Amino acid sequence: MTAERKNSLYYLLGEVMTGEMNSIATESLKLWHMRLGHPAEGSVKELVRKWLISADASSKLDPCEQCILSKSKKLTYPAGIHTSTAPLGYIHSDLWGPAPVATIGGGKYYLSIIDDYSRKLWVFILKEKSETFQKFK
Numbered sequence: 001m002t003a004e005r006k007n008s009l010y011y012l013l014g015e016v017m018t019g020e021m022n023s024i025a026t027e028s029l030k031l032w033h034m035r036l037g038h039p040a041e042g043s044v045k046e047l048v049r050k051w052l053i054s055a056d057a058s059s060k061l062d063p064c065e066q067c068i069l070s071k072s073k074k075l076t077y078p079a080g081i082h083t084s085t086a087p088l089g090y091i092h093s094d095l096w097g098p099a100p101v102a103t104i105g106g107g108k109y110y111l112s113i114i115d116d117y118s119r120k121l122w123v124f125i126l127k128e129k130s131e132t133f134q135k136f137k
């Protein structure tokens, strides 16, 4: 099949068949599963039963790698084994940035520090990443 480009669109050059039904060759359930955006096996077979697509409905859909990966979940982090017995004995910190839009004051990064014992939180907005250690002190 060929196409002709007009401005930014391609127009297919072909003929439309009328007066007779186009028969679609029998395809595999897996191919229809992928074409239709990975619906459940029962949904694809329902389309076959309603004669909307042609496939062997008696066959079984093989496990689909994309479906398995998309439904998998990340494992959670293991529980921490530290015990903090005094303020600032153990802290959690994160440096985020650069922000796509700077703050009015020119800040592009933020540093958060959480004391594990008291759960007190400090947040610092930084213009440069190099300011991190100074703010930490």
Ligand SMILES: [Zn+2]
Residues within 6 Å of the ligand: 033, 034, 038, 039, 064, 065, 066, 067, 068
């Ligand atoms: Zn799939």
